Amino acid sequence: MSVNFWNNNSKGTLFGSGSGSGLNSLYSMLSDRSTIKNGSYKKLLKSYYGTGSSSAASGKSGKSGNVLDKILEEKKNPKVSKEAQEANENLTSGLTTLKSSVSALQNEKTYTDTENGKTAADKVVSAVKAFVSDYNTVVNAAKGSTLANKTAYVANMMSSTAANADKLAEIGITVNGNGTIELNEAKLKEAGTAKVQDLFSSKDIMSYGSSIASRLQFAGAASGTGSTTGSTGTDTAAATGAAGLKADGKELAADKLYEKITDKDGNEVYDVNKIFAKAKSFVNNYNKMFDAAESSANSGVVANLSYIREKTARSEDTLKQFGISVDNKGRLKIDEDTFKKSDMSKVQDFFRDYGSSIATNASLVDYYMTTQANAANGYTADGAYNVQGSSRYTDMM
Numbered sequence: 001m002s003v004n005f006w007n008n009n010s011k012g013t014l015f016g017s018g019s020g021s022g023l024n025s026l027y028s029m030l031s032d033r034s035t036i037k038n039g040s041y042k043k044l045l046k047s048y049y050g051t052g053s054s055s056a057a058s059g060k061s062g063k064s065g066n067v068l069d070k071i072l073e074e075k076k077n078p079k080v081s082k083e084a085q086e087a088n089e090n091l092t093s094g095l096t097t098l099k100s101s102v103s104a105l106q107n108e109k110t111y112t113d114t115e116n117g118k119t120a121a122d123k124v125v126s127a128v129k130a131f132v133s134d135y136n137t138v139v140n141a142a143k144g145s146t147l148a149n150k151t152a153y154v155a156n157m158m159s160s161t162a163a164n165a166d167k168l169a170e171i172g173i174t175v176n177g178n179g180t181i182e183l184n185e186a187k188l189k190e191a192g193t194a195k196v197q198d199l200f201s202s203k204d205i206m207s208y209g210s211s212i213a214s215r216l217q218f219a220g221a222a223s224g225t226g227s228t229t230g231s232t233g234t235d236t237a238a239a240t241g242a243a244g245l246k247a248d249g250k251e252l253a254a255d256k257l258y259e260k261i262t263d264k265d266g267n268e269v270y271d272v273n274k275i276f277a278k279a280k281s282f283v284n285n286y287n288k289m290f291d292a293a294e295s296s297a298n299s300g301v302v303a304n305l306s307y308i309r310e311k312t313a314r315s316e317d318t319l320k321q322f323g324i325s326v327d328n329k330g331r332l333k334i335d336e337d338t339f340k341k342s343d344m345s346k347v348q349d350f351f352r353d354y355g356s357s358i359a360t361n362a363s364l365v366d367y368y369m370t371t372q373a374n375a376a377n378g379y380t381a382d383g384a385y386n387v388q389g390s391s392r393y394t395d396m397m
Contacts (some may be wrong), residue, residue, distance in 0.1 A: 074232075081147055083193065085142035093335055094141050095150065098134040099216045105131055106202035108211050111193050115269065124193045129183060131186065135161075136180040153219030156302055157212055164199075164208040171196050205330045206313040218295050241288030242366035248282035249359030251353035258344060270344040279339060279347075282355070283332040300368035306359040311361075315354050322347055 047303055080088070104110055104127045142154040158179050161168070165175045172187030188196070200209030253256050259267040286308075287396050293301050309330055312319070316326050323338025339347075 021089040039293050043200060049135075056254060080104060084144055084146050086149050087141050090141035091138060091145045091147060091150055091154075094134065094138040095216055097221050098138050099130070099213070099220060101127065101131040101134045102209060102216060103202070104119065105196070105200040106213065111197050121189065121195050124196050125185060125188060127357075128171070128173070128188055128196065129185070132181055132183045135321040139179045150219045150294075152299060152302075153215045157219070158297070160208065160211040160215065164211075167199055167208060170198060202327060205326070205328065213359075214294075241285050241290075242362045243370065244285035245282065246359045246366060248285055248350075249355040249357075249362060251278055252282060252355035253359065260346045272340050272344065275344060275347065276336060276339055277322050279324070280334055280336075283334045285330045285360075287347060289365060296367050296369065301365055304364045304368070308358055308361045311354065311357055314336075315350075318350055323351070 022325065089394060110123050110127050113119050114123075136156060139158065142151045145151050156213075160165075161175055161181065168175065168181070171191040172184035174182050174184070176182060198204075199207060201207040202213070204210060257278060259268060261271050263269050290305065293305060296302065312326060312332075313332070322342045323335035325333050325335070327333065
């Protein structure tokens with residue numbers, strides 16, 4: 001099912017206007033903030049107004065300076081209309097309400113009959129109707145909101161909804177072209193409670209409900225108008241974890257780690273302690289990266305963390321064979337005894353693909369957290385254009 005969220009007639013921060021994609025408008029807006037912060041925007045404007053003949057420049061220098069100051073002031077302190085203020089308030093309160101309605105659909109009590117005669121089926125219908133209503137409130141508020149960090153997560157939430165459109169249709173929820181959703185109550189009742197519970201499962205980190213809950217958690221915590229990333233301690237920690245995960249993933253995928261050594265009896269064996277140490281480092285950096293980076297509003301970080309989650313979820317059964325488990329929050333844990341008893345040739349075969357793949361996405365997380373945040377939508381601090389993709393990241397594979 002193809003869903004087009006971005007209505008060209010819609011106005012506002014999230015959806016944009018004209019022929020441009022609303023999502024691209026959102027990214028552009030977020031990048032503008034970074035451009036202003038690192039000084040590129042001012043240098044670009046100065047460069048523009050500084051062009052032309054010397055006579056023209058001298059005759060209009062005062063006027064150009066006033067225009068420059070005015071543009072910069074408007075960019076730094078945009079005027080918020082009454083409508084936008086209302087949208088911001090509705091978005092903030094709506095996110096809290098939607099979080100509660102998702103929580104209800106993830107609560108096992110919703111799927112059990114109660115003593116007062118209310119059936120599980122009745123409770124599920126009521127909970128889904130509340131979810132649909134609250135979801136639409138958030139989407140509609142986001143269209144006119146100026147809270148950049150929050151709308152970034154709403155956009156990501158809507159992307160997850162689009163990806164699950166077929167599954168949602170099975171329980172009577174249709175995704176509309178404007179990003180809202182609507183419910184066919186008769187089809188919901190026909191689908192049954194078990195299908196709804198599976199879709200919103202809190203035990204499955206890859207379920208639709210878990211995905212939405214995660215986005216809502218960060219949207220609620222995100223500051224309204226701050227830059228998408230910054231030079232905070234959290235960002236540094238995330239970048240460090242991501243860089244470490246990239247290195248660990250590449251080493252676990254390489255043949256060198258699995259070169260055999262001679263034991264005290266003269267046998268050629270794997271250096272199990274060395275391999276385990278690298279696997280343990282991989283787990284630690286994996287968790288460290290997620291702990292720090294999950295709250296980022298940078299779309300590149302969010303997307304690559306999502307890819308890593310999906311790859312790990314698909315490999316969960318194999319990871320368990322090596323003593324590596326995944327908890328409800330998506331964090332990893334490694335059991336030393338189980339890992340060391342594993343067939344290291346199978347560990348090597350598995351990480352040749354999984355480790356290399358995770359390393360690629362971890363490298364991109366590191367890139368977006370440390371470099372892209374300062375790229376200012378393609379412009380460096382001296383106003384020069386910078387092609388996306390640093391030479392530092394040409395060895396991602």
